[in-house]
Amino acid sequence: MVAGGHPNIKIITLAKIENIEGKPGNFKVKIKKQPRYIDETKCTACGICASYCPTPVFDTYNANLGLTKCIHIDYPQAVPATYVVDTSACLFVNRQECKICVPTCQAEAIDFSQTASYEEIAVGAIILTPGFSVSDVYTSNQYGYAQYPNVVTSLEFERIMCASGPYKGEILRPSDKKPPKKIAWLQCVGSRDQKHPYCSAVCCMYAVKEAVVSKEHDPDLEITIFYMDIRAQGKGFEEFIQRAQDEYHIRFVHSRVGQVREIENHDLVLRYCLENGKIVEEEFDMVVLSVGLAAPRTALELARVFKIGLNKYSFSQTNEFTPVNTTKEGIYVAGAFQGPKDIPESVTQATGAVGCACSLLAPARNALTVKKEYPPEIEIEEEPRIGVFVCHCGINIGGVVNVPEVQKYAATLKNVVYSEQNLYSCSQDTQERIKEMIKKYRLNRVVVAACTPRTHEPLFQETIREAGLNRCLFEFVNIRDQCSWVHMHEKEKATEKAKELVRMGVAKARYIKPLKEEKVPVIPRTLIIGGGLAGMTAALTLANQGFACYLIERQSELGGNLRHIHYTLEGNNPKELLERLNEEISQHKKVEVFTNANIKEISGYVGNFKTVVELSNGEKKELEHGAIIVATGGHEYLPKQYLYGEDDRVLTQTELEKKLVTAELNEKDLNTVVMIQCVGSRTEERPYCSKICCSQALKNALKIKDINPNANVYIFYRDIRAYGFRENYYKKARENGIIFIRYDKNNPPNVEQDHDKLKLTGIDPILEEKIVIYPDLLVLSVAIVPNDNKELATLLKTPLSSDGFFLEAHVKLRPVEASVDGIFYAGIAHFPKPIDETISQALAAAAKASIVLAKGYVEVEPIVSWVDKDKCIGCGTCESLCPYKAIRLVKVNKRKKAETITASCKGCGICSAHCPTRAISMGRFTDEQIMAQIAAFKEE
Incomplete structure (x- = not known):
């Protein structure tokens, strides 16, 4: 939706790339655009044409579970919000296309004379994001799919759950449209098999998500997930799995189902082996197949046109140390075309690809960009003229709240001169309609009753600004999160509450006023805290764009954890990477390095930070910069169990790696080696998965087999999390005779000294018998823990997760940004991750920082506090309480008065609440506005 209205983004749909010529910085791309048979400039998406169309077709957007019309729009929020004609399904009458839709279109937007057209565009860089296709369960009839109606894929079930789906959000069986009582999810369908031997990385989490949402729809549902390994390796994922078990009582069965057969009433019988x-x-009653991700069906054509390499599974070929670079210079890749990945990693990688493109195109920055022009702000009349727009949000709201009744009620409220209901208020066509109504009814305040301001408020503010209103003349009423979702089983009461919320929103809107948006200049320099792989990568990315950087490292040399990695699972050499990074940084004039340095103070705000660094000689240096990247890394947990620290034969994976490389261990020392996974991870103290431990174990186990092919290597594990293409190495390990033994978290292996030997006792779940092993070495795959971030987080005024990692602003939409503007995260400081993901996130953090620096200024949200200096007595209460250090005392006519540092203020309101003279008010949340809301709530 934001992209659809951006002046520097041109969207070309129904198009394919025919040819590409040129070199990095100067590509010529030939595009073929198929006819839509609709004039996009005329179509208003009114839908009248579809209502007259006599030809039903399967609704591909809803996974063919329902029907749509030959002329249709996939979904109301589609960009562009324009209908399209499926000519392959057109009805013919007397050998002529019926074209009934043509005379029904009042906008005269339907044009069957359209033909394919060609366009050539010049670009400096290319980013490939064609997504993925679904593994071929659709054609294989696996587990009775396409044969039994109640066997559906996970994507089909996603549409079944969705409020805009074929069943309007009700979970129903396709066979009889009745609610199921018992559902099974089958994992690894089209993944980890002979045809698709890799792991699709996302299936476990989306299956658990679907299961949890299903339980929220119907708490009495019985849900079982059949799995081989639960791969919950992302940030917060392991905790979500635990919640699914403990709070939602979802059953997990460690088994691969062998057969699904249908019995009477289209019920299903699953046959499986424990x-x-x-x-x-x-x-x-129903079976959901968690289908895998395959390369896009256009992969071979893409490779031919763009002259890039593909791996053996037809995903884009990349290198572990250059994860967003294709084999052709100037062409980058992001998302699932690079390899199966989830949303946060896709967003991070896409931003990282932008970082690489920015470095390539830095000399041409701003050469072709267009600055968005807004109409002059309308002068506001004294009397409020309020428009209220109430959203159905499909059935997210409309399925619970009586939206027409709320809309009619809104029309009766004082100062409301116009109200209407919308199916989706956030859709492009509704945005245009809001602008039209502002002009038609001379609205000077707009109230939208919809979902959440957290994600949608900026969109509506931009819409009213495009219509000539100040952004702050907008009020958002959340009737989804605060009403329909929490009262889904109380429809009448939910409707009454929605009316009350709208009444309060309108009452506040009467008192909202235009507020000025301040612009603050930016210091075009970045401070990077941490000189490991993430910090070094981010520094070079920014420096290559022409921005100066300070790189702060508390150790005596750069490299961080990369200095302790000697080889990777993929066979690459981290030492060569480290040497290259060190050389590039030492020679780059835009990077200033401080080693043996500690940060003592951080002050300021986005665009204008000041940091005091203490050097090894005790000297303190003040650095000024516009952005901050936090890349402080982490380290291995030092275990207190399994005789670690008591017996020299008990090592961590990192210690083992060093001994293998330096030949401290030889063939005779490696006759029997046991590895234990999840030591210090996935526990009550550290409930997260450390993500890299399974890969470390596979890497070192295979290295041991290289040194001594006859070695007996045992890996005791809970789940082997060899996600993505790492699954290949898990398979290789098994083929090389490495033995994997699963253990229960409540019954881990026991290790003790038996005279001069190590003795490990465990339970083999297959044999259901106790086994005893006397290993030469015991290797612990230990947790990755953050460095002590508390002091730094206090200085930065940014939150930490309960595990001590830095907490991002939004786990999916803003995975590298802090909640404090101008601060970004990369590497293990954010969460444990392997080398390739660390590099992607460092590139992304640099790209985000460069947005701040390149713009030259930052716009401050008018939500900030404002001090009435006539009322202020200079007591300093506000200054002492502000968590963001956004208020300071200044001298005014020889007396101290409080003053807001607008760029630092986050609008939390603590200062206003504690001011003894009520001298501080909040932009958009004045006392007058809040009291009006309270008074409106008390109204009968």
Whole structure:
């Protein structure tokens, strides 16, 4: 939606790339655009044409679970919000296309004379994001799919759950449209098999998400997830799995289902084998196949046109140390075309690809960009003229709240001169309509009753600004999160509450006023805290764009954890990477390095930070900069169990790696080696998965086999999290004779000294018997823990997660940004991650920082506090309480008065609440506005 209205983004739909010529910085791209048979400049998306169209077609957007019309729009929020004609399904009458839709279109937007057209555009860089296709379960009839109606794929179930889906958000069986009582999810369908031997990385989490949402729809649902390994390696993922078990009582069964067959009433029987060999048959009402991700079907054509390499699974070929670079210079890749990945990593990688493109195109910055022009702000009449727009949000709101009743009620409120209901207020066509109504009814304040201001408020503010209103003349009423979602089983009461919320919003809107947006100049320099792989990568990315950087490292040399990695699972050499980074940084004039340095103070705000650094000689240096990248890394947890520190034969994976490389261990020392996974991870103290431990174990186990092919290597594990293409190495390990033994978290292996030997006792879940191993070495795959970030987080005024990692602003939409503007995260400081993901995130953090620096200024949200200096007595209460250090005392006519540093203020209101003279008010949240809301709430 934002992209659709951006002046520097041109969207070309129904298009394919025909040819590409040129070199990095100067590509010529030939595009073929298929006809839409609709004039996009005329179509108003009114839908009248579809209502007259006599030809039903399967609704591909809803996974063919419903029907749409030959002329249709996929969904109301589609960009562009323009209908399209599926000519392959057009009805013919007397050998002529019926074209009934043509005379029905009052905008005269339907044009069957359109033909394919060609366009050539000049670009400096290319980023490939064609997404993925679904593994071919659709054609294989696996588990009775396409044969039994109640066997559906996870993507089909996603549409079944969705409020805009074919069943309007009700979870129903396709066979009889009745609510199921018992559903099974089958994992690894089209993944980790002979045809698709890799792991699709996302299936476990989306299955658990779907299961949890299903339980929220119907708490009595019985849900079972059949799995081989639960791969919850992302930030917050392991905790979500635990919640699914503990709070939602979702059952997890460690088994791969062998057969699904249909019985009477289209019910289904699953036949599966438990670890102990027991065969079980169990009935379910519905089965969901968690289908895998495959390369896009256009992959071979893309490779031909763009002259890039593909891996053996037809995903884009990249290198571990250059994860967003294709094999052709100037062409980058992001998202699932690079390899299966989830949303946060896709967003991070896309931003990282932008970082690389920015470095390439830095000399041409701003050469072709267009600055968006707004109409002059309308002078506001004294009397409020309020427009209220109430959103159905499909059935997210409309399925609970009686939206027409709320809209009619809004029309009766004082100062409301116009009200209407919308199916989706955030859709492009509704945005245009809001602008039209502002002009038609001379609205000077707009109230939208919809979902959440957290994600949608900027969109509506931009819309009213484009219509000539100040952004602050907008009020958002949240009737989804605060009403329909929390009262989904109380429709009448939810409707009454929605009316009350709208009444309060309108009452506040009467008192909102235009506020000025301040622009603050930016110091075009970045401070990077941490000189490991993430920090070095971010520094070079920014420096290559022409921005100066300070690189702060508390150790005596750069490199961080990269200095302790000697080889990777993929066979690459981290030492060569480190040497290259060190050389480039030492020679770059835009990077100033401080080693043996500690940060003592950080003050200021986005665009204008000041940091005091203490050097090794005790000297303190003040640095000024516009942005901050936090890349402080982490370290191995030092275990207190399994005799670590008591017996020299007990090592961590990092210690083992060093000994293998330096030949401190030889063939005779490696006859029997046991590894234990999840030591210090996935515990009550550290409930997260450390993400890289399984890869470390596979890497070192295979290295041991290289040194001594006859070695007995055992890996005790809870789940082997070899996500993505790492699955290949898990398979290789098994083929090389490495033995994997699963253990339960409540019954881990026991290790003790038996005279001069190490003795490990565990339970084999297949044999259901105790096993005893006397290893030469015991290797612990320990947790990755953050460095002590508390002091730095206090200086930065940024929050930490409960685990001590820095907390991002939004886990999916803003994964590298802090909640404090101008601060960004990269590497293990954010969460444990392997080398390739660390590099991607460092590139992304640099790209985000460069947005601040390149613009030259930052715009401050008018939500900030304002001090009435006539009322202020200079007591300093506000200054002492402000968590963002956004208020300071200044001298005014020889007396101290409080003053807001607008760029630092986050509008939390603590200062206003504690001011003894009520001298501080909040932009958009004045006392007058809040009291009006309270008074409106009390109205009958």
